[in-house]
Amino acid sequence: MPASRRDLLRTGLGVAAVGALGTPLLAACGGGDDEGGGSSNASVTMPDYIPFAGPTPDLPGSGDVPPGYYSYPKSLVRSVSGTPLAGGTVTATTMTFLPIPPPRGENGAWAEVEKRLGGTLDLTIVPASDYDAKFNTTVAGGELPDMVLYSAGLNNVPQFAEATCVDLGEYLAGDKVAEFKNLAAIPTVAWQNCVIGGKLYALPICRNITGGSGFVNMRFFKELGIEDHTKLAANADEFFEVAKKLTNPDKDRYALIKFASTTPFAHMFRVPNNWRLEGGKLVAARETPEYKEAIAYIRKLHDAGVFYPGSEGFTNVQRGNAFTAGQAAMIYDGLPAFPGHWTNMRKQHPDNDPRPFIPFGHDGGEGVCWQDNIMLAYTFVKKADKDKVKEVLRVADFLAAPFGSEEYELLKYGVEGTHFTKDADGNPVSNDLGTRELTVPWDKLAANPPVVYNAGGGKEYTDYAHSALASLLPIALPDPTVGYRSETQDKDGTKIAQPFSDLVKDIVNGRAEVSEIDAALDEWRAAGGDKIRGEYENAIAGK
Amino acid sequence: MERPTWYGLTLKFLALAFIVLAVAYPFVSVVATSLSTDREIVANGGLVIWPTEPTLDAYRVILAGGDVTRALVNSLFVASIGTVASVCATVMMAYGLSRRGVTGGRFILMIALFSMLFGAGIIPNFLLVKELGLYNTFAALILPGLISAFNFIVLRSFFMGLPTELMDSAKVDGAGDLRILLRIVLPLSKAPIAVVSLFYAVGYWNAFFNALLYLDDTEKWTLPLILRLYVLQGQPMAQGEAFAGDVPPPQLAIQMAVVVVALVPILLVYPFLQRFFTKGVLSGAIKG
Numbered sequence: 054m055p056a057s058r059r060d061l062l063r064t065g066l067g068v069a070a071v072g073a074l075g076t077p078l079l080a081a082c083g084g085g086d087d088e089g090g091g092s093s094n095a096s097v098t099m100p101d102y103i104p105f106a107g108p109t110p111d112l113p114g115s116g117d118v119p120p121g122y123y124s125y126p127k128s129l130v131r132s133v134s135g136t137p138l139a140g141g142t143v144t145a146t147t148m149t150f151l152p153i154p155p156p157r158g159e160n161g162a163w164a165e166v167e168k169r170l171g172g173t174l175d176l177t178i179v180p181a182s183d184y185d186a187k188f189n190t191t192v193a194g195g196e197l198p199d200m201v202l203y204s205a206g207l208n209n210v211p212q213f214a215e216a217t218c219v220d221l222g223e224y225l226a227g228d229k230v231a232e233f234k235n236l237a238a239i240p241t242v243a244w245q246n247c248v249i250g251g252k253l254y255a256l257p258i259c260r261n262i263t264g265g266s267g268f269v270n271m272r273f274f275k276e277l278g279i280e281d282h283t284k285l286a287a288n289a290d291e292f293f294e295v296a297k298k299l300t301n302p303d304k305d306r307y308a309l310i311k312f313a314s315t316t317p318f319a320h321m322f323r324v325p326n327n328w329r330l331e332g333g334k335l336v337a338a339r340e341t342p343e344y345k346e347a348i349a350y351i352r353k354l355h356d357a358g359v360f361y362p363g364s365e366g367f368t369n370v371q372r373g374n375a376f377t378a379g380q381a382a383m384i385y386d387g388l389p390a391f392p393g394h395w396t397n398m399r400k401q402h403p404d405n406d407p408r409p410f411i412p413f414g415h416d417g418g419e420g421v422c423w424q425d426n427i428m429l430a431y432t433f434v435k436k437a438d439k440d441k442v443k444e445v446l447r448v449a450d451f452l453a454a455p456f457g458s459e460e461y462e463l464l465k466y467g468v469e470g471t472h473f474t475k476d477a478d479g480n481p482v483s484n485d486l487g488t489r490e491l492t493v494p495w496d497k498l499a500a501n502p503p504v505v506y507n508a509g510g511g512k513e514y515t516d517y518a519h520s521a522l523a524s525l526l527p528i529a530l531p532d533p534t535v536g537y538r539s540e541t542q543d544k545d546g547t548k549i550a551q552p553f554s555d556l557v558k559d560i561v562n563g564r565a566e567v568s569e570i571d572a573a574l575d576e577w578r579a580a581g582g583d584k585i586r587g588e589y590e591n592a593i594a595g596k
Numbered sequence: 597m598e599r600p601t602w603y604g605l606t607l608k609f610l611a612l613a614f615i616v617l618a619v620a621y622p623f624v625s626v627v628a629t630s631l632s633t634d635r636e637i638v639a640n641g642g643l644v645i646w647p648t649e650p651t652l653d654a655y656r657v658i659l660a661g662g663d664v665t666r667a668l669v670n671s672l673f674v675a676s677i678g679t680v681a682s683v684c685a686t687v688m689m690a691y692g693l694s695r696r697g698v699t700g701g702r703f704i705l706m707i708a709l710f711s712m713l714f715g716a717g718i719i720p721n722f723l724l725v726k727e728l729g730l731y732n733t734f735a736a737l738i739l740p741g742l743i744s745a746f747n748f749i750v751l752r753s754f755f756m757g758l759p760t761e762l763m764d765s766a767k768v769d770g771a772g773d774l775r776i777l778l779r780i781v782l783p784l785s786k787a788p789i790a791v792v793s794l795f796y797a798v799g800y801w802n803a804f805f806n807a808l809l810y811l812d813d814t815e816k817w818t819l820p821l822i823l824r825l826y827v828l829q830g831q832p833m834a835q836g837e838a839f840a841g842d843v844p845p846p847q848l849a850i851q852m853a854v855v856v857v858a859l860v861p862i863l864l865v866y867p868f869l870q871r872f873f874t875k876g877v878l879s880g881a882i883k884g
Contacts, residue, residue: 153663153825156815177812180825190809193719194726370848371642378638401638485660 097253098222099244100230103237105132105502107457111512112505112519117240117262117526121505121519122456123512125480132235132458136171137447144198146177146191147432147497148184154492162467162490169463170451178494192217197435199445202497203255204430208544211250218433219442222253233450235458238502242424247431248536255431256449258500261522263529264426265388266317270398271406273299273306273382282408282517283524289321289350289415296359299382309354310372311364312385315347315557316423320412322347326423330533333594335586339553339577345570350415351561365562377401383410387426388521392507395514409521412528424529432498449499456504464495480508539588541581549581630654630852637848654853663814664822664857670734671801671819672861678738678800683793686743687785690751691777712745718809725810736810737803737818744799747792754788755781794866801862819858826854 104114107130112121157163157175167174177198179187185206191197192207197217207213223229230237236256243259271282277298279285286292296308322343329336338344354360361381364372369386376384377398386394391409398405412420434445454460462481466473472487483491505519539546556573559565574582600608625643631654632640632647658664689708693701716724721740730736758781766776782789804820811817 149825153814153817153822155662156813159662159815178814179808180821182824183808186805187808190718190722194722196726196731374638374642378641380641397634397638401635489662 097248097251098226099241099253100225100237100239101228102239102241103231103234105235105238105455105457106130107132107455110504112515117242118519118523119261119503119505121515123515124478125475125506125508126457127479129459129462130457132454132460133447133451136169137451138170138172138174138444140172141444142173142175143200143445143448144175144177145200145202145432145498146179146188146198147200147202147494148181148204148430149178149492149494149497150181151492151494152489153178154490160490160493161486162463162472163493165468166463166493166495169460170448174448176493176498199435199437199441200256200432200449200498201435202258202430202432209540210543211538214249214252214254214433217436218254219436220252220254221247221256221434221446224442224446226253233446235450235453235455235460235501236446236499238455239453240502243428245536246427249538255433256453256499257427257431258429258497259502260426260428261388261503262424262427263388263422263522263525264316265409265521265525266320266412266420266422267312267383267385267410268376268391268394268407269383269410270376270379270381271408272379272402272404275406283411284413285410286413288413288417292321292413293350293354293357296354297357300357300359302358305380306382307361307380308359308382310361310367310375310381310384311562312372313369314385315351315561317383317385317410317412318347318351319344320420320422321415322350323414323421326425326530326532328532328534328589330593333590335533335590335593337582337586340574345567346415348557348560348570349567352563352567355561355563365558373397376407377405379405388518388525389426391518391521392510392514395507395510408517409525411521411524419528422525422529424531424535427535429497429500452495452499453501455501456506461501465491467491478511482508533593534589537589537592539585539592541588542585545581546585549577549585552580553577626852626855630849630856632849634849642848654849655857657850658826658853658857663817664819664854666815667817667819667822668857668861670816674734674737674803674818675797675800675861677734679793679797681738682742682744682747682796682800683789686748686751686792686796687777687782687789689743690748691755691773691781694752694755695773708743708745708748712749722809731810732812732816733810734816737800737806740806741799744796747795751785751788751792754785758784797865798862823854823858827851 108122108126108128110120111123114120154160154163163174175198184202184204188201188203189206191201192213203210225233225236239257239259240262242262243257244253247253247255247257249255269282269285271280274280274282274285274295277295279295286295299308300306319338324341324343324347325336325338327338329338329341361375364375364381367375372384373386373390373394375381376386376394379402388409391407394407398407412422414420432449434442434449437445451460452464454464462469466481466483467487467490469475469481472491473481473483476482505515505522507514507518510518541549553573553576556565556569560567560569625645628644628647629637629642631650631652632644633649633651633653636644636647636649692698693705693708695701725731725736725740728739730739762780763776766780771779802820803818804824807818807821811821
């Protein structure tokens, strides 16, 4: 299930109205078997994992750790034979975070992709921030395309999926996925998140599994004699002292920026990923003593004055700017932001040296991180006859072409000589036309498996990014409720948790005390937290 | 009359200066940021007041790409056609229902007033647009909202306030209703019509949600959609979107440049209508 961060992208009244109006219509579509809240997804056969036999990486992948490349492969592999569409048309709706590309009729890259597909790919592109409103309206209006991305917004996903979407298990479960080699290269953990109501209903837009624990600017740590970003401090007490030494108000520099979440410190104190499962019983992360200790620690840092003043009100852009400008030595930001920080910070100051923060245990030893970035969203395939579904899956297979394939190069960079050229190291460099035309969001319909590569980053970037994933993934805690559903969580989870979140915000900003957490937890349990827990426990137990 | 004291004048001056600064500051910083380099923006924490190295790079990027220019043309088309169509339809409906003895007039008036209190909702409107075959056309942005009940009431009240003797004498001279409307009523109604036109024009110019719902083809997108895409891009990138090799999002300078481009047409139109605005806003509010 996509993480709740997608809630941030909802528009306000429009989506609330559409969701409220759409729900009765959609509830009428479904079988209604899931009334009462929990649903079990335990016994679903996942597609087999068949790694892509592509160019040899400089840093091999192992397990969930993706391979790393210092430079773009010199020779590419053709991953899709023939033309997937054979003259047909596939319609799709998806979101974009980038500038819109030139329309289909004026986009040479799009035309080239269609030529390679052998048919027409008719995309409706929607700004990500408004996608939920458009999706809900499209569903309610009965205008579902062949493929549609889903991130959040529906209150009855299993009913919707059962009524309108294909059970992809019939086409992809087990060794059936071998027909679609690129889809088979998607990690199993991503497929597990696409199980809804006991069936495999969606194609994952997979990511690096973990969102990491933020970044540090080693330029300032080196001034204190700390050279190794994986050994910033032995424990939380030592980090506290380091943070105080990093803080220099006269130079407008502080150790930390206030984050939107408590994540890096939660990692230090080994807080579980949303829930902890113990003997069939679930304990919410916020209920654990580790969480309380993490909040108390953040409060201690706040009282010591090591957070940039006023940063609790910063937007993501302002936080990024402050980190780039050298006003803070550490920031919490998702791992996928590393290429941006790597490029932008070095432009701002040549000594800036951003690296991923590797959490250590508050009492020494290892910290944890979370499997909180398994996928961005997933794509549903509309119900249709077998031939049509296979046609759509062939298109998805093409779009999920892995790094190192000819198809990946076409989708990402376009045509060499027209949209990009190669630099002295053989890395693709997009020209203006390429930059404009290649913003078509193919990767928001079906995405390639993760890989570590940054054209502008070189060996150093790949080493840091790859080693970060190699350090983080073994300590990444899974969320035991992934693959299971709680109707109360879907409908009201954010609302129920809001008072507690507000209290935590007040505590870390000095407006409330840690001792108030227990009463807030009682309120959360009474407002629906216990109900959510029960629904998940039933689902996990297969009831 | 008492002459104002020097301290009274000073206080008024200071108060007005403060208000002017408070209003002008955001606009100045948007324009200044749009003319700044990324490096200067980051060094200033996000917004610049006076760019030390002004550059038109942001404007080059957004205008060279074609999507902003195309969206600007689309918005101008929708706003101009929509405004003319809405004003014509509203004037005719308001004039018709301002006359006495119109068959069914009261019923139609009640329906118009009812629509001010209750809306159909997003999905019924969507289904209506789809069934009428307007989906993915510019007509979907114009026809559903052709007549605003509020604007209709403003015009109707104004028309009812015009001296009936003028129209009676025109009738005696053989003029029909249409001629009376064109030759007598409209020339006397410049102020409220200008205001209603401005309301409609701004409404069509800012039409965002209907464009989002009804326009699938990006080549038909209007400027508010493009503006939102640029302005909101920075935020979700950190949560899992910047993948290796992705095009980086446009910086703040580009976002501010799009805001300036969106503001300019309305800023150009408003001064020509300003003299009607105060008079027109009050028209229809007070009878007699």
